[in-house]
Amino acid sequence: MLPHSRRTFAVRLLLAFLLAALTRDASAIPAFARKYGLPCSACHEAWPKLNSFGQTFKDNGYQLMNDRDAPIWQNPSYWPVAMRITPHWHYESQGRQTIDSIPGDATSPPIEKTIKTSGFDLTGIDILAGGTLAKNISFLLVPSIDPGDGTVGFESANIRLDNLVGTPWLNFKFGKEELDLPLSEKRMMTFSNVGGAYELYHFVPVGEPDEFFSFGENQLGVELMGHSLNDHTRYAFSVISSTNGELGLIGGRTYDYYGHLSQGFMAGKLGLQRVGVYGLVGERPTFFLTSGGDPIAGSGRGNRSFYRAGVYGSLYIGKFDLTAVYQRAQDNVFLANAVSAGTPLPLGAQGPQWNTGTFEAHYTYSPKLFFIGRYELVRMAKQALAANPGDLGNTDVFTIGYRYYPFMHSRAGFAWHQEFATMRIKGTSGTGLDQRNSSYFMGFDFAF
């Protein structure tokens, strides 16, 4: 593998994490609390993490099912909109970055150096609009403003028809939405550049050109979802465009298919436990038709497949909970090596396979004080190039943090957040050594 690929791998991984950390939505919506007069803690273990009551509320289409769900019951001045942003200070350390030995002189011999920086910053601002248009017709609209260039994107925009034919087993969602994932990245309890996204969803094997599928990001498509009355049994099936959530039909003409089935059960005094399985299969184009040499958007050809499949369990012991996810993933050899289908592959090219383990633990001392610890590990089973070391790109991420909420009511949310995350990536520096990136994050997270 070329040193350049190794360098860009680490940079891309960080960029992907940064983007994922900057774009969260559907997290904690005080507009719902205002509508129903419930404190944030009714639906959230600690916002934005949902508890079983909040999950049921979400699965019912943001309805409590108490005949007060239709907007006609609200005061006409009620506006179902909330906003969330997190001013913060953070410290970043990126290990073994390849730099010019003489700054500004690209011909000087490259050296490796750990780059450290810190400063005050903002997350993107989320405008969270959600609720019901009528009984059993729900919506979620989340324009998100990038803090850097100020551009506005649509994180979510969907309509949901709830309780079709009078049963909670049939709900149909249409638009841009988060897949029904075992761990929601949009309700993530960590924000830092290193700890603010799941490897589970964003890991890319060394050598792959780009993250062509961001599992944790919102996707465009439809979802059929159903659940039992007590929400213990849940299923979701989605068909999504192969554009990775981007607007404008920019990819190919294929669709990705995602399914998720889970079962919860009460284990005596311990509380609600849950086990589940999920899987996604999809295809991506390996080349585009061109005009004057430029690719034509939407004309992707030579589709090749990839999949993600996993099992998980969520264990609750009173105030402690632990979710463990195991995921197997594979990308087609043409996708992984950025080679057009039908053209010769590099010597030793193969479809990479990898396994991911995610262990996320929470301790909810009270709705006002919440601790989190997470460990993720990625182990390559097969590299994109057979000549690469077997452990190239293996990743370990450890994140720890806490959130303190000075008050808890139904009008706004406010939290002090501190977090430290560190990541080691095997053999990806320019000289083939391990790279370590670390983040420290502290700030005020608020929504109103």
Added chain:
Amino acid sequence: MQTRQRVSLLLTIFVATVLGTSVAQNAGTSSGYPTPKDGFSASEQRGHGLYLRYCVGCHGVLGDGEGENAPYIDPKPRNFTLGQFKCRSTPTGTLPTHEDLVDTLRRGITNSNMPSWRPLSDENREDLVAYIKTFSPRWKSDKPSEPIHIPAEPEITADRIKAGEAVFRKLECWKCHGVEGRGNGPSADTLQDDQNRPIKPFDFHDQTRFKCGTTDRDLYRIFMTGLDGTPMPSFADNVKPDEAWDLVFYLRTLQPMNSKEKQIAKQLGMKPINPNAAPAPAQTENK
């Protein structure tokens, strides 16, 4: 120490601390919130934490129904300090059973802001009810009565529905609920609850669920126990069980959903009652 060892040590300490504390707390009593009173049982203390998490916004810290959202809610949240509850299986004026309160939590109260707390565990609901009982001294001085006896539901017949109409007229249900059950009787606008707040009678015409349940047995129970704290009295002393079932069947004809009672009423060509008309002779045969 190697980085890997340091991380492993930190992780081990974190997991051990968290597991140890959570197991201790789960087996113990702490809610994570300061507990305001001494002498709470373990269940009451757990209920205290749950109450602050879920209920305090409407029912208030003191359980007096004066939570921060109370001014914006209609009907108003229950004042637990009075020890008075609408939905009971026990006679009027008495405390509900523990199960009555647990059922209310599980079911929620339709047509109000009180949601169903079905997603909570059984133990959570038990603990919440235990804590709610600490707000009123009645729970120490009084004991809940036995639930009223509800005889088996008889077969629905045309005669029973017509008899139920006569009971509706005799008990003057129409004065509050209106001759068509629309909640617009001549007294409707003057009704107040025990705390002098305006209250509306139930509108049978466009609602399928009652505050205290959905079944025929629930409806029977409502007018045999009354809804304490509201103008809806108990009719246990005024009607016999057989008449109460007749009234249940008649009231079902006023509701919007399709039912056997509604079909029979249509076949009979029943019209809204005329309260000024002379009562029809009672028909008791063929029940």
